[in-house]
Structures are given as C-alpha cells and as structure tokens.
Amino acid sequence: MVVLAVHGGAGGDGPWRGMTDADPQRVACMQALLADIGQRLASGELAASEAVCLAVECMENEPLYNAGRGSVLDAEGNISMDASIMRGHDQAAGSVVGLQSSRHPVRAAERLMENGWPVMLAGPAGDVFAAENGVEQVEKAWLETQLRRAQWNKWRRERLRPGATDEEDALLDHDAEHDGWGTVGAVALDVHGNLAAATSTGGMTGKPPGRVGDTPIIGAGTWADKHIAVSCTGVGEAFIRTAAAHAVASFHKDRSLESAAEAMLDLVEPLGGRGGVIAVNQKGEVVMPFRTMLMYRGWYRDGVVDVGIGPSFLQSS
Numbered sequence: 011m012v013v014l015a016v017h018g019g020a021g022g023d024g025p026w027r028g029m030t031d032a033d034p035q036r037v038a039c040m041q042a043l044l045a046d047i048g049q050r051l052a053s054g055e056l057a058a059s060e061a062v063c064l065a066v067e068c069m070e071n072e073p074l075y076n077a078g079r080g081s082v083l084d085a086e087g088n089i090s091m092d093a094s095i096m097r098g099h100d101q102a103a104g105s106v107v108g109l110q111s112s113r114h115p116v117r118a119a120e121r122l123m124e125n126g127w128p129v130m131l132a133g134p135a136g137d138v139f140a141a142e143n144g145v146e147q148v149e150k151a152w153l154e155t156q157l158r159r160a161q162w163n164k165w166r167r168e169r170l171r172p173g174a175t176d177e178e179d180a181l182l183d184h185d186a187e188h189d190g191w192g193t194v195g196a197v198a199l200d201v202h203g204n205l206a207a208a209t210s211t212g213g214m215t216g217k218p219p220g221r222v223g224d225t226p227i228i229g230a231g232t233w234a235d236k237h238i239a240v241s242c243t244g245v246g247e248a249f250i251r252t253a254a255a256h257a258v259a260s261f262h263k264d265r266s267l268e269s270a271a272e273a274m275l276d277l278v279e280p281l282g283g284r285g286g287v288i289a290v291n292q293k294g295e296v297v298m299p300f301r302t303m304l305m306y307r308g309w310y311r312d313g314v315v316d317v318g319i320g321p322s323f324l325q326s327s
C-alpha cells in the first residue's frame with residue numbers, strides 16, 4: 011500500500027462556516043496533485059521523498075497557500091520562506107530558513123538533503139545554494155500577491171489598536187482573514203515501505219523579520235524515520251518548544267497513530283500551539299487531526315483521493 015497525504019495549513023476559531031469563494035481553487039490544487047503524484051507513487055515511479063517534494067512544490071505554486079508564491083508578509087512587508095524535508099529510512103534531512111528569491115524552498119531543502127551536508131542553511135546563503143543547485147530564482151514582486159499585501163495592510167491597521175500585544179501581532183494566516191490559506195506539508199509511504207515528510211511556509215503575517223517558526227526545524231515541524239512521517243502546522247513557537255513532530259514519533263512507539271498525534275496536540279495546546287498535524291506510519295495508516303476551525307488536507311490511498319477543510323471530508327474521487 012502507498013499513501014500520500016497533504017495539508018494546506020490550519021487556523022480559525024469556532025465552527026467551520028463552509029467553503030469560501032477561494033476554497034474551490036485550493037481544493038482543486040490538492041485533488042489534482044494527490045491524483046497525479048499518488049498514482050505515480052503507486053506505480054513505483056516515485057520514491058516517498060520525491061513524492062512529498064513534488065506535492066509541496068505544487069502547493070508552493072498555488073498562490074492561495076502560504077508557501078512559495080503567495081507567502082505572507084512579515085512586519086516590514088517582506089517575504090521570507092522556510093522549508094524542510096526528511097527521508098525516513100536513513101533520516102537524511104535538509105532545511106532552509108529565510109529564503110527570499112527561490113521559487114521552491116522545498117526543492118532547495120531537498121537538494122541540501124541530497125547533498126548530505128549541511129542539514130540547514132539560512133538567509134541569502136540558502137538562496138545562493140538553491141540557485142547553484144538548479145532551483146529557479148524569482149523576483150520579490152513575483153512571490154508577492156495582491157491578496158497578501160491587502161492582508162498585511164489589514165494586519166498593520168489592526169496592530170495599531172490600543173491593547174494589542176506582541177503575541178497577538180503575529181497571526182496565523184487564516185486567523186487574519188477568516189479565510190483559508192496556510193503553510194503546506196506532505197507525508198508519504200512508497201512501494202518500498204519508505205517514508206518521507208516535507209513542510210514549507212511563509213510563516214505568519216506580521217512576524218518579526220528573522221523570526222523562525224517550526225517548519226524548517228527537523229523534529230518540530232517535520233519528522234520522518236523508519237516508522238513514521240509527520241508534518242505539522244500551527245503556531246510554530248509551541249511546536250518548537252515541544253519538538254512536536256518528533257513527539258508524535260515517540261508517542262507512537264507504544265500508542266496508536268491516532269492517539270500519538272492527539273497526545274502531541276495535547277502538549278502544544280497549553281503553550282498556545284493551535285494547529286494540526288498529518289502523519290503516516292509504516293503500515294499505511296494515516297491521521298490528520300487539528301484543533302482549529304479548519305485544516306486543508308487530503309490523501310491518496312488505494313487509488314482514492316479524499317480532501318477536507320472543515321470537520322469531515324468533502325468528497326471522494
């Protein structure tokens with residue numbers, strides 16, 4: 011059995027209010043990539059690590075997700091993108107922090123992983139490495155969308171509200187717009203029984219320049235070993251403080267996958283870590299719990315694609 015599962019970020023409070031005008035485009039993106047990459051994974055054409063990288067690249071291309079083109083803007087109105095990838099069977103990993111000109115941060119992370127050393131690169135050195143390793147470089151204006159600028163303008167106006175705290179200033183994407191955009195991630199199990207995970211983000215709207223969330227931190231936002239692959243989304247600081255992705259792996263040693271993922275969310279919640287997680291294990295079991303209004307998510311399993319935003323899946327295809 012092969013599995014490919016993806017998320018497009020979590021956020022929002024209260025009951026899900028149904029699809030927004032922009033949601034069909036996000037759903038179509040997930041469905042298309044799950045059907046295509048899932049089938050190629052099933053045929054044995056793709057290894058798990060290439061499948062998760064391609065899946066995240068598709069979502070980095072979709073401007074309505076908060077990764078690659080369409081990333082959110084930091085407090086100074088700039089884009090800086092983080093991504094990581096991990097391969098389960100040998101625990102090889104690659105991670106980039108604060109990229110500003112690479113079209114596909116996850117591909118930069120994958121090239122680092124293939125390179126073997128170092129595991130992480132930050133700032134301009136990450137973009138230079140990416141460019142030297144064939145990752146397309148783009149202008150800042152290409153990465154930024156009108157929607158993100160409008161969202162940032164709104165954040166800036168509201169930030170000036172008396173009583174706003176620093177913590178409230180950096181918003182999860184969905185919270186800012188009451189609409190869904192988010193960090194993206196993928197986990198996969200291939201025909202050889204190998205696992206991989208990848209995650210990519212523009213971070214949080216209004217984040218201080220230089221802020222690093224959980225996404226590029228191996229063990230926090232992303233983890234894969236011989237038994238499990240995990241990708242997280244949510245308020246990154248709490249996921250860092252609990253080594254969240256690795257915590258799911260640790261809990262899964264003596265608990266079901268579902269209970270392991272819920273136990274991790276129990277850990278991050280008291281630290282303000284609203285969010286969600288996707289995980290797949292060696293048996294091909296998949297879980298996608300979240301503690302927010304919504305989490306964009308979907309999977310390919312046994313030739314079937316399911317996607318969801320609110321509490322239940324939308325449809326099968």
Ligand code: ASP
Pocket residue numbers: 019020182183192193211212213214222223224225242243244245246247
């Ligand atoms: N985890 C990401 C971060 O803190 C945000 C997200 O998941 O939407 O940068």
